[in-house]
Amino acid sequence: MDNPAEDVLAGVGPRLRALRRARNATLAALADETGLTASTLSRLENGRLRPTLEQLLPLARAHGVPLDDLVAAPPTGDPRIHLRPVRRSGLVIIPLTRRPGGVQAYKVIYPPAGRAPATTPQTHEGYEWFYVLNGQVRFVLGEQEFLLGVGEAAEFDTRIPHRIGSADSRPAEVLTLFGPQGERAHLEPAHPPRT
Structure with missing residues (x-):
């Protein structure tokens, strides 16, 4: 051609x-x-x-x-990732990686406990890891409940029912890593947009 x-x-x-x-x-x-x-x-x-x-x-x-x-536009020489937040179920999810497949990194901002929509624990294939950047996180894993503060991390099998959210009246911010299964479970819209 x-x-x-x-x-x-x-x-x-x-x-x-x-x-x-x-x-x-x-x-x-x-x-x-x-x-x-x-x-x-x-x-x-x-x-x-x-x-x-x-x-x-x-x-x-x-x-x-x-x-x-x-x-496949030619690279501009700018290595920065241009963050485009996704809003879903009251969360703000900011992708920190841009390559498809493999482990993905996200910053997730959970709304204050009183403002978050009620959710039931979820399960999906894969593993997830998160690190608390700001605020206090309420983490439910199976029958156990944990409170994590700034600088604490958790890693878990996502086949166990789990729920993560702010533990108090302030937003909570976490850095999270998960593979393709977790990405689909957390980021796919409940009702895909039609074009």
Whole structure:
């Protein structure tokens, strides 16, 4: 190909497939998450459909990568991660890593105990680790309850029912690490947006 734009677009399909597979997501699950059809996603991944901005934006959001990563934009030389907070169930979740797959790092801000929506303990595959940056955290793991303060950390098997939140009238901030299973459990919207 002699056209640079065509070269860029030709590489989008394999990148989309690699991102989806790194998340262990099916075409059907990604279709639910993005509002695109599984057929459209398959044709994009196989290069039989030229991607549009309207298709790439929800895909970048679903995969948690900048649009530039999907089209392999040339690097700007800026190594900083541009933080884009996600708000979900009263939490503010700030991604601190930008590569797909593997262990992901997030700063999570839990609202004050009286303002947090009531949640039941959750379970999912994987392990999670968190470190308290600010405030006091109430951590329920199975039948046990722990109060953690600044500088304390916890690591646990996420197949055990668990719940994390602020322990008092102040927000609590934690640094958390989890793998793809934990990322899906914590970050997927309850009702995926449709485009």
